Amino acid sequence: MKDIHIEGFSDEKWMPIVKGISLHLDRGEVLGLIGESGAGKSTLGLAAMRYTRQGCRIASGSIVFDGMELFDASEEVLREIRGVRISYVAQSAAASFNPAHRLIKQYAETPVQHGLMHFSEARKNAVDIYRRLLLPDPEHIGYRYPHQVSGGQLQRAMVAMAMACRPDIIVFDEPTTALDVTTQIEVLAAIKQITRQFNAAAIYITHDLAVVAQLADRIMVLRYGDLVEEGKTREMLAQPKEEYTRQLLAVRSIREDRDLSGSEDDVVLEVRNVSASYTGKDRVLDDINLKVRRSRTVALVGESGSGKSTLARVITGLLPPFEGKIFYEGKEFSPDLKSRDRESLRRLQMIYQMPDTALNPKQKIRKIIGRPLDFYFGMGHEERDKRIRELLEMIELRPRKYIDRYATELSGGEKQRICIARALAAKPDVIICDEVTSALDQLVAKGILKLLQDLQNQLQVSYLFITHDLATVKAISDEIVVMLQGRIVEQGRKRDILTPPHHEYTELLLSSVPEMDPDWLDHLLKKREAEGKGYHGVSEGRPS
Amino acid sequence: MAFVKSLRKIPFTARIGFFIILLNVAVSLLAPVISPYGETAIVNDVWMPSSEKNWMGTDQLGRDVFTRMLYGARNTISIAFITTLLSFTTGITFGFIAATLGGWLDQLLSRIVDILMAFPTLIFALMVLSLVGTSVPVLIIVIALLDSTRVYRLSRAVAMDIEVMEFVEAARLRGERTWWLMRHEILPNAMPPLVAEFGLRFCFVFLFIASLSFLGLGIQPPTADWGGMVRENAGAITFGILTPLWPAAAIAFLTVGVNLVVDWILHIASGLKD
Secondary structure (H helix, E strand, O other): OEEEEEEEEEOOEEEEEEEEEOOOOOOOOEEEEEOOOOOOHHHHHHHOOOOOOOOEEEEEEEOEEOOEEOOOOOHHHHHHHEOOOEEEEOOOHHHHOOOOOOHHHHHHHHHHHOOOOOHHHHHHHHHHHHHHOOOOOOOOHHHOOHHHOOHHHHHHHHHHHHHOOOOOEEEEEOOOOOOOHHHHHHHHHHHHHHHHHHOOEEEEEEOOHHHHHHHOOEEEEEEOOEEEEEEEHHHHHHOOOOHHHHHHHOOOOOOOOOOOHHHOOOEEEEEEEEEEOOOOOOOOEEEEEEEEEOOOEEEEEOOOOOOHHHHHHHHHOOOOOOEEEEEEOOEEEOOOHHHOOHHHHHHEEEEOOOHHHHOOOOOEHHHHHHHHHHHHHOOOHHHHHHHHHHHHHHOOOOHHHHOOOEHHHOOHHHHHHHHHHHHHHOOOOEEEEEOOOOOOOHHHHHHHHHHHHHHHHHHOOEEEEEEOOHHHHHHHOOEEEEEEOOEEEEEEEHHHHHOOOOOHHHHHHHHHOOOOOOOHHHHHHHHHHHOOOOOOHHHHHOOO | OHHHHHHHOOOHHHHHHHHHHHHHHHHHHHHHHHOOOOOOOEOOOOOOOOOOOOOOOEOOOOEEHHHHHHHHHHHHHHHHHHHHHHHHHHHHHHHHHHHHHOHHHHHHHHHHHHHHHHOOHHHHHHHHHHHHOOOHHHHHHHHHHHHHHHHHHHHHHHHHHHHOOHHHHHHHHHOOOHHHHHHHHHHHHHHHHHHHHHHHHHHHHHHHHHHHHHOOOOOOOOOOOHHHHHHHHHHHHHHOOOOOHHHHHHHHHHHHHHHHHHHHHHHHHOOOOO
16 A cells, blocks of 8 residues: 545545555565554555545555555455455454344355355354364354354454455454453454464554554554554564654553551441342342542452442442442441432542543533532532633643533543543542543543542542553552452452462453563463463353 | 524525425414405405405405415414424423333323324314314314324433433432433433424424314314315315415425425434535
8 A cells, every 4th residue: 555645524625534654564464553543543444445434535545455456446346355355353343243143144144245155165164263263162153143152252253254255464443442351362362373374464453552562563653644653563662763652652650559558547438248230130249348448549440241330330329239338438328329418429429431421412511510519519600610610720621712612522531531520520539430541542541540640639539440451450549459240359459469479360350461562462372371271261261 | 603604504495494484484473464354354255266456366255365374374373383382392391201210100101192192193183172172272282282192202212312321320420300300411412303303293283283174173263274274165176266275285385394494404413414
C-alpha cells in the first residue's frame, strides 16, 4: 500500500482520516498497527481489502496485492479476493456472528460460496483448524450456536473462519480488546500459532502495545491519521525514537506504598456477610466481607461475571442483599435505595464505565453538575454557578469553555471528568468507580487516574475501584480484593497481594497481564505447560 | 444563528408541508375577518356553482361554501389539536409512569390499555357517543382517551429504553423523585419520536373527527366542519355538482402537509444523513 489517503464525509465536507500512509507486508510477516481511538488504524486496516466504511472513501493511493492493483479494481475482482485471500477478524465476535446459524455453517459459508470446496470438505477443514486453535471438542464444537460457547472460544472460532480459505493476509481488528486477561491469552496464543503454521501475513490492529509486542514482527505507531514511528518490534520496544511512542510505552506510575497505619480504624464503609442474587436462587455474591477506610483506595479485581458490579449495586442499594448488612461509619445502611435518606445518598457516589451513557445528552454541563448542588445543598443560583466553576477547575477543564456545552460535544476523557465532577459536587465520602478507565484510551485513562489520585489527596475521599485491569490496580490501589465467581478469594494490602506467594487465582490473573516483552507469551505458555495446568491455566475449568 | 442555519437545511418537501400547515392555521385564526358571510347565513339558492359572489358555490341549504370552509378549518383543526394534545399528555404521563415504576402498576395500566385497544376505535366511539350524546367536550374526551392508548404504548417503549441508561440510574442514586426523572431525564430524550408521532396522530384524529361527522356523530350542525360538509353535500355528487369535493380536498391537503413535515422530523430523529 502506498501513500494512502482516506477521507470521511462529515458536516458536508470530506475530512481526512488517513493522511498518506504507506505500508508493505511480506509473506508470513505480522505487522502491528497501534494508536489511540481516532488514529485511523481500523480504517487503514480495512483499506488493505480496498474497503471503506460507509461515508468514507479512499481518495488516492495505491494498494498492490500480490502484483495486482486493487485501487481501481472492479467489484468482481475484489469479491474474488476479499474473504478468500485477504480476510478480516472483527473486534467483537459476539456481534459479528449470526446468532441464528451454527458455527460450522458460518465457517463454511465463504469457501462454499466461492466454490472452493464442498461443505463436507469445509467441515473436515474446520475440525482441523478448530483443533489447531485448541478449541475444546473440535469434532463437535462447530455444531453449537454462537451463544453456546464462551467469549474467548467465539473469538477463536472467528479466527478459524478467517482462515477458512487459507488467506494470504488476515486483518485482525482489536480481537482481544473485549476479553478478560485470562481469555485474551487463549486468543493470542491461537493467533500466534495459526499465523506461524500457515505462514500467513497479518495486520494486527490494537491500542495495547504489550499485546502487539507478543505477535508482531514490526510495529507502526499511528496518530491522527499520520505515521508516528515504524520499526522492528524489538528495536522499538528497546529504543523508541518519538516522544509519543515513549509515552505509550511508559509503564504507568506505581503508587508508593503509603503509611496506612494512621487510618486503620477509620472505616467509612463496611460490607458484612453480604450475599445477593437476582433470581432468588443462584447466588451472584456469596458471603462478602469488605472494609473501605477513609481516604484509601480499595481495588476490586476479577473477571467479567465475578460479581464485582453486582457488589456495587448492592452497596448503592439498587439490589437489596438477601443476607448481610452494609454499615456506614458504624451505622447500618438501609438495604433498599428508596428508604435511604438524602444525606446517606449524598455520601456515596458512583462513577460509571461508559461516560457516554452516564451523562444525559440533552443536558448542559451546568445542569449536570448543578443538579446535585441544588438537590443536596439547596444552593441558590449564584452560589451554584460559583461552585460549578470551582468543580470544573478541579477536574482541569476550563469553566468558561465547558459550562454551557452539552455532554455529547465532549470527548470520552472529558465526559469522564464531568462524571467525576458530578460525583464530587455531592461532597461524598466514598466514590464507587466502576471500570472508569476501561472505555478510554491509554493516555486519557492515565490522566483520569492521576486526577482521581490528586483529588483523593486533596479531599480525603475513599474509592472503591472496580476493575479487571491489573495495571490500573497496581497504579492506584492501597488495598486489593480479588473476586472469583461471587466470592472473595484474597484480600489485603497491595504489597501483600502483589508479592508471592499468591493465591492460585491471583497468580493466574497476575501472570496473564501482557508485558512489554516480545518473548513473554512464549515463556508463559511453556511455563504453564510444564506445570501441567493446561495452556490456559485454571480458566479451563471455568463454566463458559 | 444556529436556528436560522437549521431552518435553511429543511428539505423542499418539508417546506411545502410547513407552508400548508401555516396556511391552514392562518385561515382558521382569521376566519371571521376573511370570510365574506356569516357561518350559518343563507345567502343564495341551493347548490349554486362557483361564481363571483360565491367563490366555491353554495351548499345544500344555500350557505356560502367558501365561508363554511374557513370556519370548518377553524373548528376541525382546533378540536383535533386539543384532542391530540390531551391524548399525548395522558398517554405520555401514564406511559412514563409505567416504564419508570414498573411492577404491578405497569401490568395494570398495560392490561387496561390492551382492553381498550381490543375494541375497534370507530365502533367504540360510536357506542360511547350514542350512549352519552354528542357534544364537543364529550367528543374530545372520547377520542383523546382512545388515542392515548397508542401514545401510551409508544412512550412506554421509548421510556423503557432510556430508563436503563446509566444517567437515569445516576439520578435515581442521587435520590431524585419519579416525577423529576420523567420530566428532566426521560422526556427530553424521548422527544424526537414523540414529536413525529404527534404529527401522525394529529392527522388520524383529524380524519377520525371527519369520519365521525360524516356518520353524523361528530361536530353537530349548524357548526361548520369539513367532514360534516362532505356528508351534508354528498348527494350533490350524483347530480355532477362538485360542492362536496372542496372540503374533501381540504382534508387531504392538510393531511399531506402534516405528513411531509412528520417525514422530515422522523428522518432527523432516526439520525440518518440523507
